[in-house]
Amino acid sequence: MMTNAHKPQATAAILVDPPISARLAKNVRRHMFERLIEFILMLAGLVAVATTIAIVAILVYESLGFFEHVSLVDFLTDTQWTPLFEDAHYGIMPLISGTLTTSAIALLLAVPVGTIAAIYLSEFASHKTREIVKPILELLVGVPTVVFGYFALLFVTPLLQVIFPDLPGFNMLGPGLVMGIMIIPYISSVAEDAMRAVPMSMREGSYAMGATRFQTAIRVVTPAATSGIIAAYILAISRAVGETMVVALAAGQQPNLTFNPMDSAATITAYIVQVAMGDLPHGSIGYQSIFAAGLVLMLMTLFFNILGHITRKKFTERY
Amino acid sequence: MENQHIEASHSTAQASVLKNLAEVRAMIRRHKANDYIFSIIGLIALMIGLVTLLILFVDLVSDGYPRFTMDFLSEFPSRRAAKAGLLSAWVGSVLVMTVTFLSAVPIGIAAGIYLEEYAPKNWLSDLIEINVSNLAGVPSIVYGLLALGLFVYILDFGQSILTAGLTLGLLILPIVIVSTREAIRGIPVAIREAAYAVGATKWQVVFHHVIHYSFGGILTGVIIGMARALGETAPLITIGALTFIAFLPPSPVTDVAPFISFEWLTSGFTVMPIQMFNWLSRPDHAFHINAAATGAIIIFVTLLMNGTAIWLRYKVRKNIKW
Numbered sequence: 346m347m348t349n350a351h352k353p354q355a356t357a358a359i360l361v362d363p364p365i366s367a368r369l370a371k372n373v374r375r376h377m378f379e380r381l382i383e384f385i386l387m388l389a390g391l392v393a394v395a396t397t398i399a400i401v402a403i404l405v406y407e408s409l410g411f412f413e414h415v416s417l418v419d420f421l422t423d424t425q426w427t428p429l430f431e432d433a434h435y436g437i438m439p440l441i442s443g444t445l446t447t448s449a450i451a452l453l454l455a456v457p458v459g460t461i462a463a464i465y466l467s468e469f470a471s472h473k474t475r476e477i478v479k480p481i482l483e484l485l486v487g488v489p490t491v492v493f494g495y496f497a498l499l500f501v502t503p504l505l506q507v508i509f510p511d512l513p514g515f516n517m518l519g520p521g522l523v524m525g526i527m528i529i530p531y532i533s534s535v536a537e538d539a540m541r542a543v544p545m546s547m548r549e550g551s552y553a554m555g556a557t558r559f560q561t562a563i564r565v566v567t568p569a570a571t572s573g574i575i576a577a578y579i580l581a582i583s584r585a586v587g588e589t590m591v592v593a594l595a596a597g598q599q600p601n602l603t604f605n606p607m608d609s610a611a612t613i614t615a616y617i618v619q620v621a622m623g624d625l626p627h628g629s630i631g632y633q634s635i636f637a638a639g640l641v642l643m644l645m646t647l648f649f650n651i652l653g654h655i656t657r658k659k660f661t662e663r664y
Numbered sequence: 665m666e667n668q669h670i671e672a673s674h675s676t677a678q679a680s681v682l683k684n685l686a687e688v689r690a691m692i693r694r695h696k697a698n699d700y701i702f703s704i705i706g707l708i709a710l711m712i713g714l715v716t717l718l719i720l721f722v723d724l725v726s727d728g729y730p731r732f733t734m735d736f737l738s739e740f741p742s743r744r745a746a747k748a749g750l751l752s753a754w755v756g757s758v759l760v761m762t763v764t765f766l767s768a769v770p771i772g773i774a775a776g777i778y779l780e781e782y783a784p785k786n787w788l789s790d791l792i793e794i795n796v797s798n799l800a801g802v803p804s805i806v807y808g809l810l811a812l813g814l815f816v817y818i819l820d821f822g823q824s825i826l827t828a829g830l831t832l833g834l835l836i837l838p839i840v841i842v843s844t845r846e847a848i849r850g851i852p853v854a855i856r857e858a859a860y861a862v863g864a865t866k867w868q869v870v871f872h873h874v875i876h877y878s879f880g881g882i883l884t885g886v887i888i889g890m891a892r893a894l895g896e897t898a899p900l901i902t903i904g905a906l907t908f909i910a911f912l913p914p915s916p917v918t919d920v921a922p923f924i925s926f927e928w929l930t931s932g933f934t935v936m937p938i939q940m941f942n943w944l945s946r947p948d949h950a951f952h953i954n955a956a957a958t959g960a961i962i963i964f965v966t967l968l969m970n971g972t973a974i975w976l977r978y979k980v981r982k983n984i985k986w
Contacts, residue, residue, distance in 0.1 A: 375865060382867045383782050389774030390783070393795040393841070396834055400806060403813035458709045465706025478710055480974045485717050487888070487970035489895025491937045492959045495944055496720050499727070499952060526716045533713075557695045559702045580801070587803020589898035590937075594944060614805050614898065621808070621902045627817055635902075639809040643802070650801060 404643060407636030414630055420637070426600040426616070428634040429623075435634065437641055439600035443517065443610035444645070447592050448585035450521025450606055451528060455581055458525075459532025460574065466533065467540035468562040482530040490527070494594035497523035502595060515597025515609035524591050528581045535580060539573020540566050572656075579653030583646045589614035613642045721963060728957030736957060741939065748954055750961070753939035756825070757894060759913060760935055763829020764893045768836050769886055773875075775837075776844025776882075781870055800838040807835045808902025816903055823904040824930045825913060831899050836889035843885020847878035880980035884973045891969035895962055897937040936962050 412420070415435040423436025462482075466475055502519035506512045512519075543566050551561040567574070589612075597609030598619045611619070617635045625632045739749025775792070783789035811831035821827040851874055859869040875882075913931035934942075936958055943955040 379865055379867055383778075386774045386778035386782055389771045390778040390789075390792040392771050393775060393792055393799055393837065396799060396810070396837070397795045399814055400802065400810045403810055404806075407813060458712055461706055461709040462713070465703065465710060469703045469706055478714070480971075480978075481714055481717070482710075483974060484967055484970050485713050487891055487895075487966050488717070488720070489897070489937055489962055489966055491895065491897045491941050491944075492720065492724070492963050495940070495955060495959050496723065498944065499956075500719070500723050526713060529713045557699050559699045560695065562702075583801050583803075587805065589803070589805045590941065593898075594941070614803065617805055617809070618898060618901050621812075621904060624904075636809055636813070639806055643806055646801065646803060650798075 400643070404636055404640040407633050408640045410628070411630065411633035411637040414633075415637075424602045426611075428631050429620070433630075436602075437613075437638070439602040440611060440613045440616055440638060441641070441645075442602050442604055443592075443596065443600065443615070444586055444612040444642075446604050446606060446610065447517050447521045447524060447588075447596060447612055448582065450518060451524035451585045451588075452578075452581060454522055454525030455528045455532055455585075456578060459529045459577070459581070460536060462529065462533040463536035463540060463574075463577075464562050464567065467537045468558060468566060479534070482533060485527070486530045488527075490588065490590040491594070493523050493527055494520075494590045497591050497595035509607065512607055513597075513609055515595065515599075516607055517592075517596050517610055518606040520591045520595040521606060523595070524585055524588050527588070527591070528584050531584055532577045532581050535577035536570070536574045539570040539577070542573065543569045575656045576653055579649055579656075582649045586645050586649070587614065587642065589618060593618040613638045613645075721960075724956050724960040724963060728953060728955075728960045731954055731957035732960075736954075741934075741942075748943075748951075750936065750939060750958060753934050753936045753958070755913070756933040757935040759825050760828045760832065760900075760933065761890060761894060763826060764832040764836065765886075765890060767830055767833035768840055768889065768893075771833075772837050772840025772886075772889075773844050773882060776841045776848065777870060777875070779841070780845045780848040781866070781874065796838050796841050800842070804835055804896055805898040805902055807831055808899030810834070811899060811903045822930060823932060825933045826930060827903055828900050828933060828935070831903060832893040832896060835896065835899060836893050839889040839892065840882075840885050843888070844878070844882050847881025847885070848874055850881065851877050880976060884977045884980070887969050887973040887976070891966045891973070894969070895937055895966050897941055900935060900938055901941070 420435055420437055422438075423434050424438055425434035425436050426439045427434045466478065470478070497520040501523055502512070502514060502516065505516075505519055505522075509518075547565055547569060548561055551565045556564070592612045593615040596612065596615060598611045598615050599609055600611040600616065601608055603610060616638055620631055620635045736749045737754065738751055739747060740751050741753075742748040775796070779789065779793060779796075783792070808831065811827055811834075815821045815827040815830060816823060821830075855873055855877065856869050859873050864872070913933060940955045940958040940962065943951040943958065946952075
């Protein structure tokens with residue numbers, strides 16, 4: 346196309362002076378430069394792939410070292426996790442119970458509140474309210490987690506102790522609730538996007554039958570947006586399971602096999618932080634144990650992500 | 665008689681219609697009340713998040729205000745809470761963020777451009793795309809484990825500013841990539857076609873036009889990513905950031921030629937969130953005041969950055985009149 350456009354000039358140029366090879370050389374250079382740029386950009390894209398591979402490789406490699414010392418059966422069935430003690434036990438169950446309990450508390454708060462907030466923002470709020478509230482909710486996402494840890498330890502837990510005088514200073518309830526507030530914006534913004542994507546004609550159909558806003562929201566819009574809402578929940582679970590600083594600061598760092606929110610406990614993430622704070626020699630069993638814990642954490646988030654993918658597929662409706 | 669019967673049934677029908685009407689009206693009232701009740705519940709649900717943010721900020725400022733002095737910014741950490749300061753932490757934060765910026769922003773924008781403008785429809789592009797969305801969901805502490813294994817021990821960067829900066833760079837890479845792609849996607853094809861029509865090559869189209877017009881959107885993503893990196897604690901603890909640092913890394917600018925030194929890259933460091941975590945995990949309450957003051961500073965800076973980004977995005981959206 347380009348050569349065609351320049352043809353008359355090119356012929357003229359040849360008549361005057363034959364620099365055709367020079368012109369072609371310029372084209373070749375230009376072409377080479379373009380390919381080089383494309384190659385460099387592709388390398389940048391491949392950094393993402395390399396990161397994933399490196400994460401999996403490092404976690405698996407160090408965990409293999411760990412499982413040379415600890416049998417998989419012990420790892421999954423032992424009820425104590427004391428890798429740094431003289432009498433070392435390597436049962437991951439206490440860390441998993443801590444992780445699941447704090448995450449469950451967080452979700453019990455965040456799922457209803459986040460869903461209601463999403464329905465309100467999508468179906469009830471005026472345009473103006475939405476324009477003001479959404480950015481503020483986004484700000485909540487930007488608050489560093491260590492600050493939320495401070496809040497859980499020194500504000501929420503003392504407040505809860507007024508209601509439950511027996512509550513110890515380190516417990517799972519306080520950090521669980523704070524984590525719940527932390528992940529409300531994740532649920533509300535993703536769920537709201539899903540609801541807003543429901544075609545207006547469906548709402549109009551519902552209104553035409555005499556349904557109210559609330560009926561339309563609950564019986565028409567919410568079912569139609571199920572896949573997106575579930576995706577929001579799954580995202581929130583992943584966040585809660587992987588959250589570190591809030592639980593490391595406020596839940597105590599004692600691995601306890603308990604599901605009681607009043608107890609102190611350690612999560613997988615809190616254990617990793619606790620070990621990393623100390624100075625463990627590279628290659629020791631304690632050092633390897635944080636990679637094994639990290640691998641379990643990765644597998645848990647992966648499990649929830651796949652679960653989310655499957656549910657989404659199952660519930661997806663097309664309009 | 666038949667007539668009478670018809671009349672009677674007529675009047676009962678009328679009565680039942682009236683009764684029905686009353687029922688219908690009651691139902692409408694009930695449903696309208698439901699609407700009203702739900703809108704109040706919805707407002708309360710929204711307020712939970714907003715009020716928490718407000719309480720959090722007020723709590724930090726009111727706890728930490730005794731330490732809002734210039735000394736707090738110019739003193740090193742100390743065993744005595746009232747004398748301890750943030751100097752090494754904020755300098756560390758600035759240096760780590762510099763490395764993060766220089767690593768994540770060019771790679772992130774380049775990857776975003778590749779996926780949006782160049783990537784052919786094949787398995788490799790799909791693979792990159794899947795990886796970017798997966799990485800966004802990986803818990804931050806896992807990046808810390810990656811960095812501990814890869815940067816600290818295999819590549820032997822040590823527990824340095826370089827390691828920390830690169831770790832956070834990888835962490836915010838998906839944020840930069842996704843926002844770059846979104847910004848680029850908003851640019852109409854007509855702009856590209858116009859550039860191609862006057863003989864521009866693909867790179868010229870991208871470099872002179874696409875990047876230029878999507879700059880605001882990309883900047884939004886970069887600011888949000890940097891704010892995230894500034895507050896991130898867990899991955900840096902995992903790589904073994906020190907918490908008690910009473911020295912500054914070597915200055916990047918020296919007074920002898922060549923005037924620029926990269927020695928600071930390999931220096932030990934601490935950053936503000938880690939200093940806060942350290943003070944917070946001490947039992948002595950006097951240190952909690954320091955932690956509150958640090959938290960107030962961190963939250964102020966990150967909220968300022970996020971606020972700028974949100975405002976910028978709003979402005980970019982409003983200004984576009986393709």
